[in-house]
Amino acid sequence: MSSLSRFLTSRWGPILTGIAVGVLAPVLVKLGNPGNMGICVACFSRDIAGALGLHRASLVQYLRPEIIGFVLGSLAAALIFREFKPRTGSAPLVRFLLGMFAVIGALVFLGCPWRAYLRLSGGDWNAIFGILGLAAGIGLGIVFLKMGFSLGRSRPAPAALGWVLPVVMIALLVLLVAAPQLGRDADGNPTGPIFFSEKGPGSQHAPLLIALGVGLFVGFLAQRSRFCTVGALRDLALLRDAHLFNGILALIVAAFLTNLALGQLKPGFEGQPVAHTAWLWNFGGMALAGLAFTLAGGCPGRQLFLSGEGDGDAAIFSLGMIVGAGFAHNFSLASSPTGPGAFGPAAVLAGLVVCAIIGLTFRERTGGVS
Amino acid sequence: MTEPTIVDARGLSCPEPAMLTRQALLNAKSGAADEASVVIVLVDSTTSRDNVVRTGKLAGWQAAIEQQADGSYKLTLTRP
Numbered sequence: 001m002s003s004l005s006r007f008l009t010s011r012w013g014p015i016l017t018g019i020a021v022g023v024l025a026p027v028l029v030k031l032g033n034p035g036n037m038g039i040c041v042a043c044f045s046r047d048i049a050g051a052l053g054l055h056r057a058s059l060v061q062y063l064r065p066e067i068i069g070f071v072l073g074s075l076a077a078a079l080i081f082r083e084f085k086p087r088t089g090s091a092p093l094v095r096f097l098l099g100m101f102a103v104i105g106a107l108v109f110l111g112c113p114w115r116a117y118l119r120l121s122g123g124d125w126n127a128i129f130g131i132l133g134l135a136a137g138i139g140l141g142i143v144f145l146k147m148g149f150s151l152g153r154s155r156p157a158p159a160a161l162g163w164v165l166p167v168v169m170i171a172l173l174v175l176l177v178a179a180p181q182l183g184r185d186a187d188g189n190p191t192g193p194i195f196f197s198e199k200g201p202g203s204q205h206a207p208l209l210i211a212l213g214v215g216l217f218v219g220f221l222a223q224r225s226r227f228c229t230v231g232a233l234r235d236l237a238l239l240r241d242a243h244l245f246n247g248i249l250a251l252i253v254a255a256f257l258t259n260l261a262l263g264q265l266k267p268g269f270e271g272q273p274v275a276h277t278a279w280l281w282n283f284g285g286m287a288l289a290g291l292a293f294t295l296a297g298g299c300p301g302r303q304l305f306l307s308g309e310g311d312g313d314a315a316i317f318s319l320g321m322i323v324g325a326g327f328a329h330n331f332s333l334a335s336s337p338t339g340p341g342a343f344g345p346a347a348v349l350a351g352l353v354v355c356a357i358i359g360l361t362f363r364e365r366t367g368g369v370s
Numbered sequence: 371m372t373e374p375t376i377v378d379a380r381g382l383s384c385p386e387p388a389m390l391t392r393q394a395l396l397n398a399k400s401g402a403a404d405e406a407s408v409v410i411v412l413v414d415s416t417t418s419r420d421n422v423v424r425t426g427k428l429a430g431w432q433a434a435i436e437q438q439a440d441g442s443y444k445l446t447l448t449r450p
């Protein structure tokens with residue numbers, strides 16, 4: 001077990017994780033997930049928000065077991081390798097806001113960084129603008145980091161705090177299986193409090209146990225290897241360190257080959273699954289997301305893996321993503337295959353302003369270099 | 371022999387521990403070249419520990435890892 005752990009924390013860890021994600025995500029599409037959406041933390045947070053009734057967009061409501069698996073798989077790895085360290089206190093309220101704006105930006109593009117790379121690997125060239133936007137947002141985040149941006153230190157916390165998000169995920173799993181229908185609609189038919197789409201992307205999903213198993217497996221691997229789709233570009237630009245970036249290259253190559261083998265490679269701009277062709281807002285949405293993820297210290301998957309290790313601040317960010325996804329649909333911020341939502345572009349600009357204010361004002365770094 | 375630089379990166383999010391380490395190493399490098407330089411970095415997570423050690427190695431420094439009683443790590447980086 002310890003030799004496996006050493007391997008996963010070596011330079012091969014992110015590469016192996018990237019290959020696992022690159023193979024398994026297209027397989028999840030083959031087994032029922034929406035196109036190029038084997039794994040998408042933003043889309044799945046949006047589906048979870050819908051399933052809980054935080055928004056009522058009837059096409060995108062499902063309790064995605066992949067997300068549950070990410071947290072619980074990371075929890076298992078953290079417990080086995082004694083890395084479960086409950087902690088909190090690094091500007092949690094700001095992290096909640098960053099989670100909200102990150103998912104709003106991602107839903108303007110229609111995908112988190114994970115899905116941006118997966119869309120690219122499936123031949124969706126609109127993802128190129130998203131990835132360029134992601135890089136621009138990360139670059140802006142690096143500027144703030146170099147100016148001394150910091151959300152401050154976390155402090156060790158009681159063990160119970162580290163269990164909060166894992167227990168929430170177990171509760172979501174129970175709700176997924178039980179799918180209680182306690183309410184009645186106007187015609188007297190059972191409805192809510194859990195909503196599952198009957199058509200659209202929310203209705204498309206791989207079998208529960210397979211999706212959960214993939215989530216657990218990836219969560220376990222990524223906790224060990226510190227896989228991060230935002231840290232990959234950040235560390236390459238900031239520290240000249242390709243450790244995480246190699247994992248992204250592995251993901252893209254593995255996903256491309258798997259899509260090719262499964263007949264899922266469809267190159268082009270038009271008619272791509274759960275995507276639109278408004279390049280400016282594909283770029284802009286991901287620029288906002290990239291900035292918010294960088295200020296929060298990692299990509300949405302990484303936030304879930306950190307939550308599994310007991311990081312309460314990452315858990316707050318993850319909850320911010322679910323709440324933000326609810327807002328994104330209730331306020332017509334999220335895009336659809338026809339293009340950006342009515343207020344999506346305005347939300348991106350507002351989000352960039354808020355994130356810039358956060359980047360400029362949280363600059364205290366006490367006890368640094370002495 | 372100068373006093374070692376101490377970087378307290380405990381509780382900081384990525385990439386701050388690695389950034390602070392890199393800055394400290396650059397500062398040490400600009401010091402007198404004939405003196406042995408030592409940079410001590412304090413971190414409280416294995417992720418930060420690994421990132422700081424890797425940052426040191428990328429800059430050509432060696433790292434000695436010492437686990438503290440409270441579970442945090444004292445990383446002593448030396449220029450060979």
